[in-house]
Amino acid sequence: MKLIIQIPCKDEQDHLPVALAELPREVPGFDTVEWLVIDDGSLDATIEVARAHGVDHVVRLSNNKGLAAAFQAGLDASLKLGADVVVNTDADNQYNAADIPKLVAPILDGRADMVVGDREITHLEHFSPLKKGLQRLGSWVVRQASSTKVPDTTSGFRAYNREAAIQMLVISRFTYTLETIIQAGKLLVAVEDVPIRTNAPSRPSRLAPSMGGYVRRNATAVFRIYSQYExxxxxxxxxxxxxxxxxxxxxxxxxxxxxxxxxxxxxxxxxxxxxxxxxxxxxxxxxxxxxxxxxxxxxxxxxxxxxxxIELELGVAPSHYEPGARDTGVPVTTGAGSGRATGQAAEGTRPQSTEGGERQALGV
Known part of the structure; x- marks a missing residue:
């Protein structure tokens, strides 16, 4: 079995090394563990740093499309790269990567198709009482809308088995966390949660620069998503x-x-x-x-x-793909070397090395 750990990134050259250093290369129940970084239009050296620290795969979006689009692109690429289970985590290392075996355990045991890591909000010291209260209220609303029992609905530390990942379709541009839980509940995907540990924040949240804006956007997202289904x-x-x-x-x-x-x-x-x-x-x-x-x-x-x-059966290559620290044999589908929107590489476009793949990606 193959596990792919994906990390959506946007200008994370300073924080990514710490997050990658914590990721496991071996997880009980899996023959292979690979890392995938989704570059959401970074303007710094995020990709170069990722390759230098051993990332296996890179999905490079041509411009900043938002966290939800980056998550969807990573999920699609992970499936096309043969993942049996996909774990999503953050580039700022806020989630303890040592809990990945615990996160995937319900999937390996056959109890769940999707597992959400519960940060146990009430115990987070860096959350103010107001933020804790709003998080609990928001999670309660999402639980009612999704008919699930997930206590921490905004947690981005998640695991999906192949079937659940195939069904996920994220439309929101803001965040995938709420939409995928509501979607999972409506599609009768088996969802569980496990308690996880967190690390001290290394930077301010980019999703929540202001409490009011974060609450407003999440409330709007929940209303829109629930209205689509009910x-x-x-x-x-x-x-x-x-x-x-x-x-x-x-x-x-x-x-x-x-x-x-x-x-x-x-x-x-x-x-x-x-x-x-x-x-x-x-x-x-x-x-x-x-x-x-x-x-x-x-x-x-x-x-x-x-x-x-059908795409998975035909072996269609992932879109916006570049090799990581080594040649994976997967066609480059980014930049000047990319083919049609189906994800198929242009004729003769296969990475000869990491450096060669980078030159093709830059179109030089």
Whole structure:
């Protein structure tokens, strides 16, 4: 069995050496352990540092596409490189790599398809009480939306078996953590969590430069993702609330008209009630339309899954691929040497060495 440990990176030349030094080369239950770095448009020497520290594979995105896109690109490449299990971790070494055997154990035992590392937020000293409270609240919301029991839904320390990885399709540009949990719950992927250790932060979070912005973006992401899977529930619930508000406003007019015998002074209630009622009907209609579109979205996801399986059977090379510290024999599919968007390398484009692969990637 092959385990690939992937690390999405963006300008991590100073922190990556520490993270790579902690990664294992042997994990019980696996014959091979390989490392994959996804370069999300770094402007520094992240890739050179990765190669110097023994990374096996590199996925180099041409520009900064965001953490979610980098994660998806890494997952796709790991599958095409033959991974049976994929572990995702961070370049800033916030997760203790010694817990990787614990993380993959439920998958090896056949109990889970996806495992999320639980940082046990309440014990993190560098989290303020406010941040801990918001994390717990956010995780509770995601658990309700996904019908899972994951206590730490924003943890990026995760393991996927091959089947779960094939089904994952990340659409969000902000972060993959919430979307993949909701998606796993809706697709009935077996999800478990295990407690993990963390290291002291080496730099400020790039996903959460401000608490307000982080909460706002996560709340928006959860609403959008859940609405994609359960539009009827979302919009019908909103329609019910607005419809009840319309009845309350109309009730005020009816009381004045019937009981007091004078409704002239409450015409505005009649108008407001009509506006609210129309809004409720519109929300209900959006729920029905969204439900129909949700079926189309599910069909599209199944088609994506089928296409991915066909690509794996045909041996399509990973997109944006470059060799790591050694020649892997995998075609270079980056930069001037890349072929079509299918990931197939241009004719005659195979890395002769790490240095040669770098020159091809730079188009020189």
């Amino acid at each position: 539009p009827l529930k979302v919009f019908m619930s909103a329609a019910l609330v607005v419809g009840l508000a319309a009845l309350v406003v109309w009730g005020r007019f009816a009381y004045a008209y019937v009981i007091e015998g004078n409704g002239k002074g409450h015409v505005q209630s009649l108008i407001l009630g009509a506006v609210l009622f129309n809004a409720a009907m519109l929300l209900a209609a959006l729920g029905v339309v969204g439900d129909l579109l949700s079926a189309q979205r599910l069909m599209g996801q199944r088609i994506f899954e089928r296409v991915r399986r």
